[in-house]
Amino acid sequence: MCVVDDAPKESGAEGTQATVFAWSPAPRHKRRWGLWIGTPVAVALVGVVTASLILIAPGTAVAGVQVGGMTAGAAASAIQQQLEKTSVTLTGDGVDATLTATQLGAKVDAQALADAAYGDHPMWKVGSWFSDTRHAPLALDAAKADAALRKAAPSLFRDAKDATVAFDATKKAYVTTDAADGAGVDLTAVTEALQDAFTSGRTNVTLSTTSVPTAPAISTATAQKTAKSLNTMLGKIGFYVGSERTVPVAPQVAASWLTVTPQGDGFAISADQAAIAKVVATLPKKIDRAAQNGTAITDTQGKVLRTEVATLDGRTLGDTSGLAASFAKQLADGNGVATLPVSVAKATTTKVSRSAVVDLSEQRAYFYQNGTLYKSYLVSTGAAGHATPTGHFRVFAHVPMQDMGCVDGYTYCTKNVPWVTYFAPNIGFHGTYWHHNFGHVMSHGCVNLPIDQAHLVYDWAPEGMEVTVQP
The missing domain is CATH 3.10.20 (Ubiquitin-like (UB roll))
Incomplete structure (x- = not known):
């Protein structure tokens, strides 16, 4: 317990002491309001800086889609969603049908576009704010678009006819049938219309369309080229x-x-x-x-x-x-x-040389093989006024049977003379059926032989064989 005098004493009186209190107030702490206010601001500033590093700059648009302030991922989703909302309405030729981009198989690389938008226009780069709209090229899945258009506007379509190649047994060759054009919708026009709507940010565009020719997959020229190649192969x-x-x-x-x-x-x-x-x-x-x-x-x-x-x-x-x-x-x-x-x-090949000599003085023909006598026959050569010419000749023709003389200018006519082997103009060995007086001059210039011997000479003497007629 603290004890205090009941009456205070005057300060400074002789013999007295100053009043002493046994308690005192708690010391005051200084308030740090600046710290409590500065922390949220700093956190907010850090957030802003961080955001500027991942967001696309304000005023950036891709194909009519404002993607400023978005992350690249969010921008890609927004671009894709805009494409899915876009449609084209076909009119003309009794057609009135609306097809969405999804039905037509339209595709755009939304993520690549968003990444490019951020890469060129990040929020932290103030000079890139409020840029021009980026083009977003789209493409149609041709098969899917064709199926959707055929279903929506069947009157505009006619199937093309491919050229064919088939084997013709009568001709023993490959033949072709020609291709024929079909009809359909111009996919390029549809793509451009859908692109126009998408680029401008509209959700629908109207396209007046009519049938246009469509080429077959396999042309007549391709079929003809294939048939020609096959027929060339068949020939070899x-x-x-x-x-x-x-x-x-x-x-x-x-x-x-x-x-x-x-x-x-x-x-x-x-x-x-x-x-x-x-x-x-x-x-x-x-x-x-x-x-x-x-x-x-x-x-x-x-x-x-x-x-x-x-x-x-x-x-x-x-x-x-x-x-x-x-x-x-x-x-x-x-x-x-x-x-x-x-x-x-x-x-191996064995070569055999052949030649003949007609000796007018002996009225004999000699036939040689490899320089050795092979056969020798009595003959009848040209009589007076029709002498057999002498010299070196070569066999140049074989006639199995012919008439000799029997034309204007000749004084004789011998029918069906057999086995004629010519070695000079109008002169040759031949068979003789009208006489047997061999060994004596009898002919009009030819070398007469018995028929069987003439046949042997005919077969034995090749064209080009040398024949020497000596006096």
């Missing part, structure tokens, strides 16, 4: 040993392998591997053969005049296990040449 198609088409494939057989299918603006070609494999299985019998050595008839200088026996190399077909598959792919690519794997056994 087959199985080859080197450059020789050893096993041709008939056009109708090749066509049975091929399938020509319309695809896009052209044709896809495929080949039946299983059908090709059946033909491949028959190839060994057609390809395999033993070597055949040949014989060539020459003149005395070695020039080949005639092939007596053809020279044929032997060959054996190799592995064909992948041939059907590879040929099917080739045919699909337009290549009808299947090169066969073949091993070859080389054949």
